[in-house]
Amino acid sequence: MKITVAVFFGGQSVEHEVSIISGIQACSALDSSKYEPLPIYISKDNIFYTGEHMCDIESYKDMDSNLKKAVRVILVPQNGRVALMRYPAKKLGNNIIAEFDVAMPVVHGTNAEDGTLMGFLEMLGVPYTGCDVLSSALGMDKYAMKAVLKQNGLPVLDALTFTSRQYAANEEDTLKKIEKEFDYPAIIKPVNLGSSIGISLVRDRLELKAAIDTALSFSSRALVEPAVQNLREINCAVLGDADNAVSSVCEEPVSTNNILDYSDKYLSSSGDAGLEKSGMGSLKRRLPAEIPPELESRVRKLAVKTFNALGCSGVARIDFLNDKETGDLYVNEINTIPGSLSFYLWEAAGMSFSSLLDKMIELAFKRQRERQAITYTYDTNILSSTALGGLKGKAKG
Numbered sequence: 001m002k003i004t005v006a007v008f009f010g011g012q013s014v015e016h017e018v019s020i021i022s023g024i025q026a027c028s029a030l031d032s033s034k035y036e037p038l039p040i041y042i043s044k045d046n047i048f049y050t051g052e053h054m055c056d057i058e059s060y061k062d063m064d065s066n067l068k069k070a071v072r073v074i075l076v077p078q079n080g081r082v083a084l085m086r087y088p089a090k091k092l093g094n095n096i097i098a099e100f101d102v103a104m105p106v107v108h109g110t111n112a113e114d115g116t117l118m119g120f121l122e123m124l125g126v127p128y129t130g131c132d133v134l135s136s137a138l139g140m141d142k143y144a145m146k147a148v149l150k151q152n153g154l155p156v157l158d159a160l161t162f163t164s165r166q167y168a169a170n171e172e173d174t175l176k177k178i179e180k181e182f183d184y185p186a187i188i189k190p191v192n193l194g195s196s197i198g199i200s201l202v203r204d205r206l207e208l209k210a211a212i213d214t215a216l217s218f219s220s221r222a223l224v225e226p227a228v229q230n231l232r233e234i235n236c237a238v239l240g241d242a243d244n245a246v247s248s249v250c251e252e253p254v255s256t257n258n259i260l261d262y263s264d265k266y267l268s269s270s271g272d273a274g275l276e277k278s279g280m281g282s283l284k285r286r287l288p289a290e291i292p293p294e295l296e297s298r299v300r301k302l303a304v305k306t307f308n309a310l311g312c313s314g315v316a317r318i319d320f321l322n323d324k325e326t327g328d329l330y331v332n333e334i335n336t337i338p339g340s341l342s343f344y345l346w347e348a349a350g351m352s353f354s355s356l357l358d359k360m361i362e363l364a365f366k367r368q369r370e371r372q373a374i375t376y377t378y379d380t381n382i383l384s385s386t387a388l389g390g391l392k393g394k395a396k397g
Helices: 016-029 057-061 063-069 116-124 133-140 142-151 164-169 171-181 205-218 262-267 293-309 339-347 353-372
Strands: 003-010 035-042 048-050 071-078 081-086 096-100 102-105 160-163 186-190 200-202 221-226 231-240 245-253 314-323 329-335
Touching: 003 016, 003 096, 016 035, 016 057, 016 339, 016 353, 057 063, 071 096, 071 116, 102 116, 102 353, 116 133, 133 142, 133 329, 142 221, 142 293, 142 329, 160 164, 160 171, 164 171, 164 205, 164 221, 171 205, 186 205, 200 205, 205 221, 231 293, 231 339, 231 353, 245 293, 245 339, 293 314, 293 329, 314 339, 314 353, 339 353
Parallel strands: 003 035, 003 102
Antiparallel strands: 035 048, 048 071, 071 081, 081 096, 160 221, 186 200, 186 221, 231 245, 231 314, 314 329
């Protein structure tokens, strides 16, 4: 009997469209002899939809028509599985649209990849692939991630963060604090976004102010860090969990700008969406990276250490910054659900996309078995001996 895999994609995020591509890629790559893919699209207003046509990228070119053909559903735990219930329910007939055994979140960005969806899946009690709530949240918050990695002895750039409220209250003080802490050029970015959205390289105060406005339009907090000179970017994926994690080959993205941005990642090469050459798979890159063996070894070891320090599981991509002249190497960020699930890095290492997904599902069931061995309830009679008196909330023993 095949295992039904619910592939979640979309969500209330500026990376919504990227997630659709990654999700459909995953649906297409699942081994059809073992798994039955069940697409679950999350709209930008966080409504769940399903339908056979939702595995076809063409249907998303007319979203209104797409959703009219789809069925809106709510998720209900049921006998160890999760049922998709039609909403609103019909008065007559069966309202269970489908059931699934394991969830595969292929979501990017805030309100989903940041642990939000994982927390929901935890409450449903269903196995799910990838990072858990805590590691997802740490991976999305760039400042919290730096703090954890620094505590674990991993090389990260110093950073300063501030909120939109702080900046609005005293703009001049914030600018002076940044200029005291860092020389130009510097990097300004939203604290909790991926896909290089809202990131700017600034060389003077005028650019700094514009960059802060951009970053704070995407997040309530901005982060500032020094710009690495003679920059070379190197990415490496990791697959596994706390017991065993392995690194992929390294890649060197090729940027058309001073920093790798959203257009480089997703707009510079137009593959057929839904096929493996699309999404992050279409990014211009040197694969494998043309770097010295010693540097490759350092990157791969640091990638695994980063993965473990943040408590990750499944597949993640760790992005590094390298100064080509000094040799300095820094962990820039981790993508706990990387675009296209970084399948191209594993294909270069000899692992097919379907095998990668197979391993992720295996790890999901392993984690679920481990969680089921933990005690989450404690039997007491405290309520049987407690009475509420005349005042609301006042207990009488």
